[in-house]
Amino acid sequence: MISEEQVRHVADLARLGLTDEEVSKMRDQLGVILESIEKISELDLEGVPPTANPLNLTNVLRPDTPREPLPREEALRVAPEVMDNMFAVPRID
Template identity: 70%
Template sequence: MISEEQVRHIANLARLGLTDSEIKRMGGQLDAILDSIEEIQKLDLDGVKPTANPLELTNVLRDDEPREELPREAALKNAPEPDDELFVVPRID
């Protein structure tokens, strides 16, 4: 079982501000995830190729082709607080 201290540590690493009730709920959810991982580890997967997606999907995006660049004025048009020719964004500590 994951302790509240471990949940707080994980939340801190993820920069999540969780309340005490969220810490308790998250502990139960993380326990369920770890239980599922244990069940998966019990499976015999010899000969099973690793895959990121079990579905046969193909890239549906358009080909990447060079285009004319966006003029600076157009890029800054909807910026809430442009500073001369730059975007102003909140500082991340």
């Protein structure tokens, strides 16, 4: 189970400004979902190695060759706000 306080904490970590109504609904739904996920706790997994990637890839390296980057104007074309040829954001608090 998960409390409303925990829901607010997790929402804050995820930078989601949930409304009070959403917090309450989320508490109920997450509770049900987490309970169903708990099923994996019944397995004995002692000594089982984890799988992070189904092909078991480790470090994949490539030659460090310079190439043309995305032009700045292209990158900024889709930005919500631009100032002095840079991404603009509100006051950093």
